[in-house]
Structure formats: structure tokens, C-alpha cells
Amino acid sequence: MTKTLNYQTSKTMSYHQIKDFEEYQQVYKRSVDDPEGFWADVAESFTWRKKWDTVLEWNFEEPNVKWFQGAKLNITENCLDRHLKTRGNKLALIWEPNDPKEKFVRYTYRELYERVCQFANVLKKNGAKKGDRICIYMPMIPDLAVAVLACARIGAVHSVVFAGFSASSMADRINDAECSMVITADALNRGTKQIPVKRIVNEALEQCKTVKKVIVVEHLGWAVQMTEGRDVWYHDEVEGVSKECPAEEMDAEDLLFILYTSGSTGKPKGVVHTCAGYMVYAQYSFCNVFQYEESDVYWCTADIGWITGHTYLLYGPLLAGATTVMFEGVPTYPDAGRFWQIVDKFGVSIFYTAPTAIRALMGAGVDHVLSYSLDSLRVLGSVGEPINEEAWHWYHIHIGKERSPVVDTWWQTETGGIMISTLAGVTPMKPSHAGFPLPGVQPILVDSDGNEIKDNEVEGYLCMKFPWPGMIRTTYGDHERCRISYFSTYKGLYFTGDGAKRDKDGLYRIIGRVDDVINVSGHRFGTAEIEEAINHNKNVIESAVVGYPHDVKGQGIYAYVICDKMPENIDNLRSEIIETVVQQIGKIARPDKIQVVSGLPKTRSGKIMRRILRKVAEGDTSNLGDTSTLLDPDIVDEIKEGAL
Numbered sequence: 001m002t003k004t005l006n007y008q009t010s011k012t013m014s015y016h017q018i019k020d021f022e023e024y025q026q027v028y029k030r031s032v033d034d035p036e037g038f039w040a041d042v043a044e045s046f047t048w049r050k051k052w053d054t055v056l057e058w059n060f061e062e063p064n065v066k067w068f069q070g071a072k073l074n075i076t077e078n079c080l081d082r083h084l085k086t087r088g089n090k091l092a093l094i095w096e097p098n099d100p101k102e103k104f105v106r107y108t109y110r111e112l113y114e115r116v117c118q119f120a121n122v123l124k125k126n127g128a129k130k131g132d133r134i135c136i137y138m139p140m141i142p143d144l145a146v147a148v149l150a151c152a153r154i155g156a157v158h159s160v161v162f163a164g165f166s167a168s169s170m171a172d173r174i175n176d177a178e179c180s181m182v183i184t185a186d187a188l189n190r191g192t193k194q195i196p197v198k199r200i201v202n203e204a205l206e207q208c209k210t211v212k213k214v215i216v217v218e219h220l221g222w223a224v225q226m227t228e229g230r231d232v233w234y235h236d237e238v239e240g241v242s243k244e245c246p247a248e249e250m251d252a253e254d255l256l257f258i259l260y261t262s263g264s265t266g267k268p269k270g271v272v273h274t275c276a277g278y279m280v281y282a283q284y285s286f287c288n289v290f291q292y293e294e295s296d297v298y299w300c301t302a303d304i305g306w307i308t309g310h311t312y313l314l315y316g317p318l319l320a321g322a323t324t325v326m327f328e329g330v331p332t333y334p335d336a337g338r339f340w341q342i343v344d345k346f347g348v349s350i351f352y353t354a355p356t357a358i359r360a361l362m363g364a365g366v367d368h369v370l371s372y373s374l375d376s377l378r379v380l381g382s383v384g385e386p387i388n389e390e391a392w393h394w395y396h397i398h399i400g401k402e403r404s405p406v407v408d409t410w411w412q413t414e415t416g417g418i419m420i421s422t423l424a425g426v427t428p429m430k431p432s433h434a435g436f437p438l439p440g441v442q443p444i445l446v447d448s449d450g451n452e453i454k455d456n457e458v459e460g461y462l463c464m465k466f467p468w469p470g471m472i473r474t475t476y477g478d479h480e481r482c483r484i485s486y487f488s489t490y491k492g493l494y495f496t497g498d499g500a501k502r503d504k505d506g507l508y509r510i511i512g513r514v515d516d517v518i519n520v521s522g523h524r525f526g527t528a529e530i531e532e533a534i535n536h537n538k539n540v541i542e543s544a545v546v547g548y549p550h551d552v553k554g555q556g557i558y559a560y561v562i563c564d565k566m567p568e569n570i571d572n573l574r575s576e577i578i579e580t581v582v583q584q585i586g587k588i589a590r591p592d593k594i595q596v597v598s599g600l601p602k603t604r605s606g607k608i609m610r611r612i613l614r615k616v617a618e619g620d621t622s623n624l625g626d627t628s629t630l631l632d633p634d635i636v637d638e639i640k641e642g643a644l
């Protein structure tokens with residue numbers, strides 16, 4: 001008997017839950033044959049002030065991509081207001097503090113709604129309005145989630161900067177987006193460490209002219225320096241403020257947020273996401289990939305400072321009416337059982353983390369897992385970098401007890417949401433393979449000339465040939481950079497920067513970046529960006545950075561540096577260089593290895609042959625390929641001998 005699919009008969013079918021492989025195949029086919037009809041059906045289930053006039057307008061040349069034009073909405077009405085009737089008393093957010101002895105926090109949908117409205121009113125009271133850019137530099141505390149949603153409520157564009165970035169990185173991002181306001185906190189906890197967040201903001205703002213107001217949330221009760229007329233305490237401002245705040249009406253393509261990420265060249269770029277398409281894609285992908293159910297307790301361990309935190313800690317789950325867990329601390333504090341303790345404590349059923357965390361916890365030994373039942377878990381997710389088979393199996397066996405599917409979700413800051421992934425329990429799962437694309441996503445592999453490779457059991461450059469609602473619209477303030485970065489390498493295609501394989505059944509396996517981007521613990525850095533930071537050190541004349549395989553981080557940072565004179569104490573020099581990078585970018589970009597060299601392998605045209613540097617960093621010097629075009633081939637021997 002042929003199965004009748006709901007979508008053929010029901011206009012309100014939302015595609016938020018594809019239930020079996022046969023249905024996946026049919027829905028996928030429809031999404032390719034009739035993308036506009038497909039996405040219009042997905043979008044039906046949202047709350048719109050006004051529905052769209054056209055579903056899609058696009059070309060990948062300029063690029064120009066517009067979804068749901070003519071529609072009017074506010075994403076927070078979809079995250080909050082529409083749940084109040086049926087889920088007002090359901091938990092929206094559970095916050096677990098860094099220290100397990102401290103009390104956790106829980107907000108129902110009604111409470112979260114009221115807090116967001118109050119915060120939104122405080123923003124307005126301090127002069128913020130629709131279209132303003134607001135930088136958020138905060139610890140992983142509930143007020144961060146509230147602040148992000150409050151910006152969206154009033155139509156301000158949030159630009160969250162991960163609180164591990166340095167003052168200098170923050171200043172670059174604030175200046176690029178011309179932010180008029182910063183939302184921050186006094187200080188933060190991370191494991192055994194405390195970080196003076198407000199002090200870092202003060203330092204950053206010395207270089208920023210556009211910021212008129214700083215709103216400071218008290219977290220650790222630190223005494224901080226406040227600038228009269230500019231800085232205000234949130235707890236003072238919120239006194240007597242209304243818990244109702246009408247949502248600003250937004251056009252579909254109005255900016256929702258900017259999030260900075262690294263590319264091959266130059267400074268990080270501000271990836272722009274817009275209201276309607278991002279919203280539709282966030283909920284659609286969340287519900288399908290994780291096979292979300294109403295009773296789930298969902299936990300994504302990412303920081304809201306990254307895209308994963310935006311889409312799958314905050315927007316995706318709240319759009320779906322889920323209970324989302326937010327954690328302030330680190331996986332190894334007070335010990336390597338912390339994640340599993342939290343899973344048991346709250347009965348987490350869907351758990352989403354990064355391979356680097358899995359590898360670190362795997363290294364700490366299975367004893368830390370055995371004290372916990374983990375009975376509540378039913379779906380496990382992985383994101384941010386390729387997950388090696390050993391880590392995949394450890395996760396599947398020891399955490400998932402071989403009964404929970406593992407979804408290896410491939411996507412990017414630019415894609416807004418998950419693009420290629422197993423749908424938990426619905427589509428095939430294979431270790432270290434992301435799997436099939438989500439319906440609505442049309443990946444292709446191309447060769448270096450941009451020709452599509454159609455067969456299976458092949459490898460190529462991963463591109464997208466058709467737009468999806470969650471995709472990047474522009475890079476803030478510089479549309480040409482967006483075109484060059486993503487749409488100019490292969491004509492008519494969005495180029496991801498990743499290489500991938502497709503197996504005999506059509507499942508994708510992501511190999512990693514093919515450009516000068518390195519992925520350290522799931523965090524992206526451009527080699528040029530780290531080199532620029534290193535070159536700030538007074539002893540350094542020139543540097544070249546490459547990635548190399550690292551057991552826990554996935555990739556480590558290997559820096560080759562040329563100094564003005566050979567340093568007397570190499571360890572001191574290394575510490576100084578590390579300090580420079582920490583100041584320029586932040587601790588997360590610290591080089592793991594620094595080799596002092598007298599020259600770099602350059603071609604006659606002055607281009608560094610990174611291939612050679614990569615091979616040396618990987619410890620594989622057996623075949624360095626053709627070095628005859630080098631200006632000074634002898635330098636290769638020196639580099640090989642000094643390899644770390």
C-alpha cells in the first residue's frame with residue numbers, strides 16, 4: 001500500500017518532523033522539484049503579522065537572496081508569545097552555574113517572556129531602537145539569552161562577541177558594525193578561573209567611538225569601573241520597568257544579527273542573518289535533525305557567542321517550544337564527569353556537543369561516566385569539526401549506550417543552521433559521516449574547475465547550488481567581500497570552503513577546510529589573522545601559521561616565526577608571542593607550537609608554500625613534493641631539522 005503523506009493533503013503540515021526514511025526521500029524530492037512550495041509549507045506554521053508575497057528571489061552572482069519578501073514578523077513572538085497559551089508554565093530555560101554547589105535557575109516560558117520584555121524596555125529607555133547594532137559581550141548566564149532576545153524584540157541587531165575574545169578583537173567587531181551599545185557583565189566564571197569582563201570592555205571601548213551606552217549585568221558582584229553617563233547597571237535600570245513590551249514589526253529581510261567569523265584573508269567578517277529565513281530554518285532543522293518531542297529536555301553545550309549557541313541553544317529550541325539547558329562552566333570542572341552529572345540532574349534527553357569535548361572527556365577515562373545513569377538520553381549530536389571514528393564510537397557506546405543515534409551535523413556560521421546530517425533514527429547513520437542533506441539543501445561536489453562530480457564514491461569541493469532560507473545574506477558593510485569569499489570561486493555556486501567525500505550510498509563525509517582556515521576545538525581562525533597577531537610582537541619580522549592534527553583540539557596551531565635577531569631564550573620568546581596573540585585575539589587562538597626559523601619557503605613571486613609548512617608541522621617530511629620553484633630551497637632543510 002502506498003503511504004499517503006500529510007503534506008499532500010494538509011496545508012498546515014509543517015515538515016517539522018519527517019518520520020521515516022521513505023518520507024525523507026519523498027520530502028527531499030519535493031524540496032528539489034518545488035522548493036518554493038516546500039518552503040512555503042514549512043513556513044506556514046509560524047506566527048506572521050503578515051504573510052509573504054513571494055517565497056524566493058535569488059541569484060548567486062551578486063549574490064542577492066531574499067526569502068519570504070513582503071512578510072512581517074518578529075522572531076520573539078515566535079519564540080515566546082505564541083507559546084504562552086499552551087506552554088506558559090513549561091520550562092523554557094534551565095541554567096546550570098559553573099559551580100555545581102550553586103543554585104541553578106529555571107524560567108518558564110511566561111517568566112522568560114516577561115524578562116525579555118523588561119530587558120527590551122530597558123534597552124529602549126537607554127536609547128536603543130530598531131536597526132541599531134548592539135554588541136553583547138557576556139558570560140553564559142541567563143541574562144545573555146534574555147539580552148539577545150530583547151534586542152530581537154525591539155528590532156535591534158545583535159552582535160554577540162564570545163567572551164573569550166580580547167579587548168582588541170571586541171573593538172574591531174564593535175567598530176566594524178558601528179555598535180551604539182554594549183551589554184556586558186562585571187565578571188565571569190570559567191572552571192577555576194574568573195575573568196574581569198567589564199575591565200576588558202573598558203579597554204576595548206578606548207578604541208570605539210560609536211558606543212554611547214553600556215548596560216552592565218551584575219553576576220559575580222565585583223566592583224567595576226563605571227564611566228559616568230555611559231555605563232549603567234541593569235539592576236538599577238530595570239526597577240519598576242514594565243514586563244510587557246510590544247514586539248517591533250520586522251520585514252522578512254531586516255537584519256536579525258551579525259556574527260563575526262574568520263575567513264582565509266583579512267579580519268573576521270560580519271556574517272549577516274535576517275529575520276524570516278533564519279527563523280524558519282532554525283526551527284525546521286532543529287525539529288528534524290534531533291527529532292524533537294514535546295517532553296524533551298534539550299542541552300546544547302555551545303556558548304551563545306558562536307553560531308551553534310545562537311541557532312541551537314537559543315532560537316531553534318525556543319521556536320519549537322522546547323526546554324533548553326544553558327551551562328556556564330566547562331566540561332572538566334570540578335571533574336570530567338560534569339556533563340554527565342548535568343544530564344542526570346535535569347533528565348537531558350537530547351545532548352549536542354563538539355568532538356573536542358568528547359575527545360577530552362574520552363581522554364579522562366570512562367570512570368567519570370560510569371557514576372551516572374544517562375538513562376534519559378535518546379539523541380546525541382556532534383558539531384563543529386570532523387568527528388574521528390574513535391570519538392564517535394566512544395560517544396555512541398559510553399554515552400549513548402548504543403541505543404541513542406548520533407547525529408554528526410555539518411554546517412557553518414554562514415549557513416545559519418544544520419545542512420547535512422543524519423535525522424536521528426530516520427536517515428542512515430554512519431560513523432564520521434554527516435550523512436544526507438536536509439530536505440531543501442542541495443549540496444554538490446565539484447572538481448577544481450568547478451565541474452560537478454556526479455558519481456558516488458568521490459571526493460571534491462563542497463558547494464551549494466540552490467539557496468536555503470537560513471543562508472548568509474551579506475558580510476556587514478562590505479557586500480563585495482561576501483561575493484568574493486563565497487560566490488566567486490565557482491560560478492553560480494555557494495562555496496563552503498570544505499572538502500568532502502560522498503560514499504557509495506550518497507552519504508557525505510566532511511574532510512575539512514581546503515582554504516587557509518584552521519579549526520581549533522571547533523573554533524575557526526584564519527591563518528592570516530593569527531599571523532597578523534603574532535607580527536605585533538616586537539621581535540617578530542614575519543610569521544606563517546598552519547594547522548596540524550591535534551589529539552584533542554582536532555587541529556593545533558603551528559607557527560613559524562622569523563625574528564629580528566636570534567633570541568637568547570627561546571622559551572621567553574615563545575611566552576611573549578603567546579601573550580601577544582592572547583592580547584590581540586584571545587586565549588583560544590594561542591599557538592601550540594612556535595618554531596623560530598631564519599626564512600620561509602617562498603616562491604620567486606613571494607608566495608609562501610604552505611604545503612611544505614603543513615607537511616613539516618604534521619611530522620611528515622618524507623615527500624615534500626616539488627621544491628624547485630622556491631627562491632631558497634635550502635631553507636626547507638633548516639625547517640625540517642628544527643621541527644617541533
Ligand code: PRX
Nearest residue numbers: 383384385386408409410411412413510524
Ligand atoms: O570545516 C567545517 C567545520 O566547521 C566549519 C564551520 O565553522 P563555524 O562557522 O565556526 O561553525 C561551526 C559550527 C557550525 C565548517 O566549514 N564543521 C562544522 N561542523 C562539522 C564540520 N566539519 C566536519 N563535520 C562537522 N559536523
